[in-house]
Amino acid sequence: MEAKENSSTKARVEILDHGWVELQDMLGSDTDIVCAARTSYLGENKGEDRDKKLLFSLMEHGHGAPFETAVFRFRLRAPVLVWWQLVRHRIASYDLQSGRYVQLQDDFYEPVLWRTDDGESLFGEVALDFDAKLAAYYDISRTLYQEALDEGISKELARLFLPGFAVYYIGVWTVNARSLMNFMKLRMDLHAQKEIRDYAWVIYEDFFKPNLPWTAEAFERYVLKLEEEL
16 A cells, blocks of 8 residues: 555544544654654655655554654544543643533433443343433433523523433544644554444544555554454
């Protein structure tokens, strides 16, 4: 697979029941990363074979700084339980929609399956019972939120009636490739919470991999070590 220039796109990929991710813009490419690695020697590109070999060597030996050359700017809509984990990755920039000034939509996250702490899925009457309880809770929240707004209560206080972890927020996330790979390594792992894992895999497969194919290939080999698992 050849390295390619910036192919940023605003194509949107839907996730969960009401979430999505889109790539607003991107700076850099695989070859830019290689050029950054050669900066100390005022070097430039030396052909596909030598450039790709150097990039793989950077990944293999943990030389991360050149990967900061590539920067992604995502716009995503996710429930708070996803944002709560996403913002823990602090080497990035975040700009989130404000519930103080904008009336929040009443799309609340509803899991497809209820799961235990051990990751087992619940089925049958127990699952159906909690589906109904969650729906009833959301209906009450929607009603109280709207009543508060109708009575003139400020948006920043009316949102207290909303289900905290289920509310969807839209935000812009700007992150360099080095930090993004750290995020993906941790959040694509089977031990990560399923919802953040869904976002991580979409970001990797639909946006990171197509724009940085050499980097993705090296990332799979030396960080994710997928070849060893096959």
